Amino acid sequence: MSDAASKRDAFEAKIRAYVGLKEGLPFECPDPVNEPMIRHWCEVMGDENPAYLDPEVAKKTAHGGIVAPPTMLQTWDMRGYAMRDPALIQNKQRELHKLFDDAGYTGVVATDTEQEYKRYLRPGDRITAETTIESISEQKATALGIGYFVVTRTVFTDQNGEEVGWLTFRVLKFKPAQQPGAADDDRRAAASKPTRIRSPRGHDNAWWWEACDEGRLLIQKCSECGALRHPPRTMCGKCQSTQWGSIEASGRGCVYSYTVLHHPPIPGYDFPCPVALIDLEEGTRIVANVAGCEPEDIHIGMKVECVFQDVDETMKLPFFHAVK
Numbered sequence: 001m002s003d004a005a006s007k008r009d010a011f012e013a014k015i016r017a018y019v020g021l022k023e024g025l026p027f028e029c030p031d032p033v034n035e036p037m038i039r040h041w042c043e044v045m046g047d048e049n050p051a052y053l054d055p056e057v058a059k060k061t062a063h064g065g066i067v068a069p070p071t072m073l074q075t076w077d078m079r080g081y082a083m084r085d086p087a088l089i090q091n092k093q094r095e096l097h098k099l100f101d102d103a104g105y106t107g108v109v110a111t112d113t114e115q116e117y118k119r120y121l122r123p124g125d126r127i128t129a130e131t132t133i134e135s136i137s138e139q140k141a142t143a144l145g146i147g148y149f150v151v152t153r154t155v156f157t158d159q160n161g162e163e164v165g166w167l168t169f170r171v172l173k174f175k176p177a178q179q180p181g182a183a184d185d186d187r188r189a190a191a192s193k194p195t196r197i198r199s200p201r202g203h204d205n206a207w208w209w210e211a212c213d214e215g216r217l218l219i220q221k222c223s224e225c226g227a228l229r230h231p232p233r234t235m236c237g238k239c240q241s242t243q244w245g246s247i248e249a250s251g252r253g254c255v256y257s258y259t260v261l262h263h264p265p266i267p268g269y270d271f272p273c274p275v276a277l278i279d280l281e282e283g284t285r286i287v288a289n290v291a292g293c294e295p296e297d298i299h300i301g302m303k304v305e306c307v308f309q310d311v312d313e314t315m316k317l318p319f320f321h322a323v324k
């Protein structure tokens, strides 16, 4: 066996010892399930379901009162941006990531999550989360670099010890791919230049991306009640009609919220990378990059307009520029 192969075997034996281990002690979520957090979450997500928001209406539903949106499950376990919770610092997942870092797998990117909800949570429920390192893949070659997929599973239980839901979270720990060296010829550098992630075009949304290819920003419109909706989907949320058409957006709007991404530097994107939620003047929102100004000049309420730009040879996307 070569040196490199035996080194890799030794490393894999070390990381595999973590499979099946609990991340740490069960974590008692800091706040009980509560109405203010439900209300804020619904506002941010644009979810107006009265079962989550209106006590009078909620009383008459099968739930008999306000319930939390199931997809909020993970928010009860959030521990703040600083992540200073001792249970997070001294835990097995951190230890495992340190082993990867020390072996050169310094990159990390979250790839996907699966979730299942066993029951609706109600205000007053006390949630405990317990996370297990479920699996580590074989070594994989990815566009980001060589690495391993690590899956953790978090099980959520209530004050009676009953399971209320679970989620898995998969991350890729990878050795960042080497940048082409200065000595490489331009052609090779261009050929290996990573591109943006392609748009996911399916049966229900390909039409929207195809309009982008032509530099047109469309908004889906219900043929029954006229409600506009975005992103594209099969059914009207207002009247449940599946008949729809579209209108062309003026492209004018304003920044409802935004964030500036610095890390991880995903190949194919320019960093810092400002991503904004834009209120279009027609009344729907769209997530898009803001361009043409410094990230620090972006602000909530900033008036913007859509400009289609080629991000590479085969992809055109709507960007939003400040209106002068």
Ligand code: ZN
Residues within 6 Å of the ligand: 222, 223, 224, 225, 226, 227, 236, 237, 238, 239, 240, 241
């Ligand atoms: Zn409708």
